[in-house]
Amino acid sequence: xxxxxxxxxxxxxxxxxxxxxxxxxxxxxxxxxxxxxxxxxxxxxxxxxxxxxxxxxxxxxxxxxxxxxxxxxxxxxxxxxxxxxxxxxxxxxxxxxxxxxxxxxxxxxxxxxxxxxxxxxxxxxxxxxxxxxxxxxxxxxxxxxxxxxxxxxxxxxxxxxxxxxxxxxxxxxxxxxxxxxxxxxxxxxxxxxxxxxxxxxxxxxxxxxxxxxxxxxxxxxxxxxxxxxxxxxxxxxxxxxxxxxxxxxxxxx
Amino acid sequence: xxxxxxxxxxxxxxxxxxxxxxxxxxxxxxxxxxxxxxxxxxxxxxxxxxxxxxxxxxxxxxxxxxxxxxxxxxxxxxxxxxxxxxxxxxxxxxxxxxxxxxxxxxxxxxxxxxxxxxxxxxxxxxxxxxxxxxxxxxxxxxxxxxxxxxxxxxxxxxxxxxxxxxxxxxxxxxxxxxxxxxxxxxxxxxxxxxxxxxxxxxxxxxxxxxxxxxxxxxxxxxxxxxxxxxxxxxxxxxxxxxxxxxxxxxxxxxxxxxxxxxxxxxxxxxxxxxxxxxxxxxxxxxxxxxxxxxxxxxxxxxxxxxxxxxxxxxxxxxxxxxxxxxxxxxxxxxxxxxxxxxxxxxxxxxxxxxxxxxxxxxxxxxxxxxxxxxxxxxxxxxxxxxxxxxxxxxxxxxxxxxxxxxxxxxxxxxxxxxxxxxxxxxxxxxxxxxxxxxxxxxxxxxxxxxxxxxxxxxxxxxxxxxxxxxxxxxxxxxxxxxxxxxxxxxxxxxxxxxxxxxxxxxxxxxxxxxxxxxxxxxxxxxxxxxxxxxxxxxxxxxxxxxxxxxxxxxxxxxxxxxxxxxxxxxxxxxxxxxxxxxxxxxxxxxxxxxxxxxxxxxxxxx
Numbered sequence: 001x002x003x004x005x006x007x008x009x010x011x012x013x014x015x016x017x018x019x020x021x022x023x024x025x026x027x028x029x030x031x032x033x034x035x036x037x038x039x040x041x042x043x044x045x046x047x048x049x050x051x052x053x054x055x056x057x058x059x060x061x062x063x064x065x066x067x068x069x070x071x072x073x074x075x076x077x078x079x080x081x082x083x084x085x086x087x088x089x090x091x092x093x094x095x096x097x098x099x100x101x102x103x104x105x106x107x108x109x110x111x112x113x114x115x116x117x118x119x120x121x122x123x124x125x126x127x128x129x130x131x132x133x134x135x136x137x138x139x140x141x142x143x144x145x146x147x148x149x150x151x152x153x154x155x156x157x158x159x160x161x162x163x164x165x166x167x168x169x170x171x172x173x174x175x176x177x178x179x180x181x182x183x184x185x186x187x188x189x190x191x192x193x194x195x196x197x198x199x200x201x202x203x204x205x206x207x208x209x210x211x212x213x214x215x216x217x218x219x220x221x222x223x224x225x226x227x228x229x230x231x232x233x234x235x236x237x238x239x240x241x242x243x244x245x246x247x248x249x250x251x252x253x
Numbered sequence: 254x255x256x257x258x259x260x261x262x263x264x265x266x267x268x269x270x271x272x273x274x275x276x277x278x279x280x281x282x283x284x285x286x287x288x289x290x291x292x293x294x295x296x297x298x299x300x301x302x303x304x305x306x307x308x309x310x311x312x313x314x315x316x317x318x319x320x321x322x323x324x325x326x327x328x329x330x331x332x333x334x335x336x337x338x339x340x341x342x343x344x345x346x347x348x349x350x351x352x353x354x355x356x357x358x359x360x361x362x363x364x365x366x367x368x369x370x371x372x373x374x375x376x377x378x379x380x381x382x383x384x385x386x387x388x389x390x391x392x393x394x395x396x397x398x399x400x401x402x403x404x405x406x407x408x409x410x411x412x413x414x415x416x417x418x419x420x421x422x423x424x425x426x427x428x429x430x431x432x433x434x435x436x437x438x439x440x441x442x443x444x445x446x447x448x449x450x451x452x453x454x455x456x457x458x459x460x461x462x463x464x465x466x467x468x469x470x471x472x473x474x475x476x477x478x479x480x481x482x483x484x485x486x487x488x489x490x491x492x493x494x495x496x497x498x499x500x501x502x503x504x505x506x507x508x509x510x511x512x513x514x515x516x517x518x519x520x521x522x523x524x525x526x527x528x529x530x531x532x533x534x535x536x537x538x539x540x541x542x543x544x545x546x547x548x549x550x551x552x553x554x555x556x557x558x559x560x561x562x563x564x565x566x567x568x569x570x571x572x573x574x575x576x577x578x579x580x581x582x583x584x585x586x587x588x589x590x591x592x593x594x595x596x597x598x599x600x601x602x603x604x605x606x607x608x609x610x611x612x613x614x615x616x617x618x619x620x621x622x623x624x625x626x627x628x629x630x631x632x633x634x635x636x637x638x639x640x641x642x643x644x645x646x647x648x649x650x651x652x653x654x655x656x657x658x659x660x661x662x663x664x665x666x667x668x669x670x671x672x673x674x675x676x677x678x679x680x681x682x683x684x685x686x687x688x689x690x691x692x693x694x695x696x697x698x699x700x701x702x703x704x705x706x707x708x709x710x711x712x713x714x715x716x717x718x719x720x721x722x723x724x725x726x727x728x729x730x731x732x733x734x735x736x737x738x739x740x741x742x743x744x745x746x747x748x749x750x751x752x753x754x755x756x757x758x759x760x761x762x763x764x765x766x767x768x769x770x771x772x773x774x775x776x777x778x779x780x781x782x783x784x785x786x787x788x789x790x791x792x793x794x795x796x797x798x799x800x801x802x803x804x805x806x807x808x809x810x811x812x813x814x815x816x817x818x819x820x821x822x823x824x825x826x827x828x829x830x831x832x833x834x835x836x837x838x839x840x841x842x843x844x845x846x847x848x849x850x851x852x853x854x855x856x857x858x859x
């Protein structure tokens with residue numbers, strides 16, 4: 001029969017596995033290095049959800065493993081177990097705890113989403129970049145600056161950017177892994193997402209600084225990626241000036 | 254060779270029908286002053302080929318004759334031939350479904366290996382991106398069909414009438430029709446590569462699915478046909494459970510597997526029409542040029558995504574609910590204890606059915622849908638973890654203090670609980686809007702749904718195969734090989750797909766043949782492990798074939814289980830029971846002195 005020793009062993013194993021899980025979450029970076037303020041909100045959410053998963057996972061796995069070891073019978077069992085049909089207190093507790101977790105997650109998720117999209121009040125300072133997906137390349141245009149390019153997405157560090165995302169043929173999806181932001185490019189719609197790059201970097205050093213198409217769009221889908229380059233504001237101004245000059249010369253295009 | 258007569262006649266009539274359809278399409282095009290085109294010809298040809306096929310395989314003798322006032326008749330003798338024609342016995346149909354879908358499962362598994370072969374290197378590999386997209390899409394849709402129909406078509410057909418003490422399902426001819434709609438689905442999908450394949454995944458989002466190769470049309474016709482089969486199957490199980498329960502088989506005494514099939518059947522009966530609408534509009538756009546999804550003609554590509562997921566999210570519960578039921582069924586018999594929290598589990602199945610209809614837009618968090626709409630869908634999706642959590646409570650409570658008999662089916666059921674736990678927990682990351690914005694369309698999603706469907710449902714399917722193998726074949730499988738299969742598959746499975754979570758977190762996006770060089774190591778590891786996983790199925794195939802041919806004869810009830818299917822011979826006679834069963838007590842009352850679930854004896858109704 002079940003003794004205090006059983007429950008003690010179960011509780012200890014659960015606590016140990018949970019601690020190990022939480023330590024692992026803190027020690028091992030789950031995601032590659034972020035490069036935008038928005039990425040930090042998402043990384044925070046990711047860490048919290050993973051830490052919360054540890055006790056849940058540990059509870060079921062420890063329970064499962066313990067039963068298999070403790071209650072296993074060699075060969076055909078000689079009789080039946082006790083006719084235990086349920087336990088109202090346990091059932092109600094179980095539902096209450098999962099419901100409490102859901103309520104917490106719902107609030108937490110909603111507040112993180114609000115934080116992620118908290119941009120309306122800064123709308124006028126944002127740099128607008130239009131990203132247009134076509135089979136199978138991206139084109140970036142800076143409508144306020146009169147520049148258009150297919151080579152790379154160049155952005156100044158520390159500047160809030162509003163991406164307006166369009167598609168010319170099929171559905172694509174605008175995704176910069178290092179920014180953690182993703183929004184589909186849908187023919188007939190202009191979708192939009194905000195990101196604020198917060199460190200210098202470029203694709204050649206960091207493969208997560210790329211605009212990757214994330215919605216299956218046919219033959220060239222996997223290769224539909226453009227480099228992202230994040231530079232100091234004065235370098236950005238210089239780049240814009242150079243691009244304008246190039247676009248004025250017909251042969252330069 | 255006479256055994257192949259119905260199938261051969263079906264093929265012949267289908268060919269004639271196809272020719273007629275093609276001719277009609279060409280005539281219609283000419284009449285409207287246009288040159289004949291491939292896709293209208295394929296669509297109309299198929300529309301005429303399908304009834305030809307069905308009449309040919311035996312629908313004529315078994316059913317259609319009475320539409321013309323003629324008496325229906327049996328097509329030839331029983332025996333093994335009955336598996337190759339329109340047969341109404343639910344046990345025959347169950348076996349037909351199981352074998353068809355196991356073969357498709359292995360075939361689509363080979364397609365997965367082709368994909369892993371391409372992904373061994375970051376650049377263009379053995380396949381190249383075009384064939385990769387076709388192989389990936391074909392793997393996806395075949396596995397979706399396997400996941401929807403193996404338990405519902407296979408086990409539910411074979412076992413459900415036995416479990417409730419019925420002679421057959423409510424509509425045996427509709428049941429046979431459901432099965433015989435499947436071979437055309439398989440044929441359409443398998444020949445699609447000869448028409449350029451389809452490269453839009455199993456989701457077929459327009460406008461891509463409107464502008465790509467003609468293989469896409471075959472996919473759409475196949476999926477619509479499969480949906481019809483699924484609706485008819487759902488109708489049959491709902492009606493069977495409502496109308497054909499044996500005397501004494503009250504709703505409160507229904508085996509949990511029956512409850513799970515009943516719940517899933519409600520979804521297939523009522524949700525499948527939506528995906529049919531979505532697919533049909535794409536067919537009409539391709540064949541007749543209607544502009545449902547062309548923005549420049551006022552069409553809306555997002556509309557398709559809503560319609561598609563309005564079915565396709567509930568559809569994952571058509572896949573997983575019967576797997577819950579199957580795993581719990583096996584766990585309780587081999588723990589030799591009543592199913593813990595039976596009524597709570599029934600409640601959880603029914604609430605999952607209800608919730609499943611209001612979560613679809615969590616597939617659209619990055620689609621451009623307004624942010625304010627994300628939150629309600631996040632909440633409903635997360636709410637599903639409450640009823641799902643009860644399934645885990647039931648599993649643990651049933652094992653606790655049990656007398657565990659760790660046979661192969663029991664091991665697979667325990668493996669199901671472990672794998673589905675990981676699948677369920679990782680689902681929370683995708684239900685949460687902020688984390689999903691990053692994880693959407695990465696390998697994290699791929700790993701997650703493989704944990705629920707392959708680690709979950711496929712493990713439950715293997716639990717079912719081993720559990721009911723003696724009942725269906727009348728022979729015992731090799732327990733030692735069964736355990737080797739479990740251990741090998743369990744370890745290789747978890748290694749392969751845990752590594753995929755890591756790839757996803759590192760920024761590997763799904764449905765790509767090429768990826769950044771930094772992800773090469775992880776992909777190589779996953780690729781090698783996937784071959785190890787595939788090899789585990791060889792053990793199963795060998796064990797199943799050898800045991801079916803030469804295994805020791807099985808007793809009527811080798812597991813000493815209480816439910817009705819074990820109270821009749823292995824395999825059961827044509828009408829299932831020697832006498833109509835009468836049900837007394839709860840099916841899972843192990844350890845209750847003097848409790849009997851079913852009595853099968855003459856005269857008990859007198």
